[in-house]
Amino acid sequence: xxxxxxxDIFGEYAHFRKYFTNMSPTTFIIPxxxxxxxxxxxxxxxxxxxxxxxxxxxxxxIAVGLKREVxxxxxxxxGVKATSLSNLTMPLGMKRQINYExxxxxxYRIYFSHNDDELYNLLKxxxxxxxxxxxxxxxxxxxLANYEYIGEFDLSEVESEDYINIQTAIxxxxxxxxxxxxxxxxxxxxxxNEMLNDRTVTKYEEFIYSISxxxxxxxxxxxxxxxxxxxFICAM
Numbered sequence: 343x344x345x346x347x348x349x350d351i352f353g354e355y356a357h358f359r360k361y362f363t364n365m366s367p368t369t370f371i372i373p374x375x376x377x378x379x380x381x382x383x384x385x386x387x388x389x390x391x392x393x394x395x396x397x398x399x400x401x402x403x404i405a406v407g408l409k410r411e412v413x414x415x416x417x418x419x420x421g422v423k424a425t426s427l428s429n430l431t432m433p434l435g436m437k438r439q440i441n442y443e444x445x446x447x448x449x450y451r452i453y454f455s456h457n458d459d460e461l462y463n464l465l466k467x468x469x470x471x472x473x474x475x476x477x478x479x480x481x482x483x484x485x486l487a488n489y490e491y492i493g494e495f496d497l498s499e500v501e502s503e504d505y506i507n508i509q510t511a512i513x514x515x516x517x518x519x520x521x522x523x524x525x526x527x528x529x530x531x532x533x534x535n536e537m538l539n540d541r542t543v544t545k546y547e548e549f550i551y552s553i554s555x556x557x558x559x560x561x562x563x564x565x566x567x568x569x570x571x572x573x574f575i576c577a578m
Contacts, residue, residue: 343455356480374533387475407510507557521559
């Protein structure tokens with residue numbers, strides 16, 4: 343993989359539901375790799391029943407970073423207890439308000455490469471034309487999103503034992519050392535990182551990322567350079 347597509351995706355709200363929450367759903371700050379694969383699949387037009395296995399770790403490179411500081415907000419969403427269509431007309435007692443946590447005004451930068459040239463070029467064409475087969479959203483369906491294509495760039499792996507300013511989330515398995523000096527706000531989360539078409543998650547991974555939109559000064563086992571942008575990224 344020596345080429346990478348870069349695009350920014352943004353919206354008013356995002357909700358990437360944490361897998362261990364139920365009655366009051368909370369959200370990850372950044373989209374998990376599985377969500378980004380879903381967004382790319384929506385742009386290309388891959389059916390959701392086939393999408394996950396198009397983006398297995400062995401076939402694709404996906405990275406994500408925050409481009410500006412974000413905050414979380416909690417809003418009440420009206421829900422209806424419904425086991426059939428008739429339940430939708432039930433009296434108020436069958437309805438309830440659920441507290442949902444959202445990320446407010448997020449702007450993410452997505453980096454993508456793939457071994458399948460046909461799939462890669464299809465995405466490149468859609469991004470250049472600013473088209474999407476399906477409506478894209480930041481996690482939850484009500485969190486509609488838009489994107490801006492940044493471009494296609496050369497991608498090269500960097501061999502360095504020095505600290506590097508990294509623009510993206512970093513897997514703890516990839517992390518050697520981190521510089522905590524400064525006012526950078528860094529968070530850590532365990533997120534789903536790969537799944538099969540039947541929605542079975544085959545890999546969870548722990549990541550660190552900046553929630554202030556800043557780079558992370560770190561030493562890593564594997565890092566990639568996008569020279570023309572002057573950015574360094576780590577694959578999820």
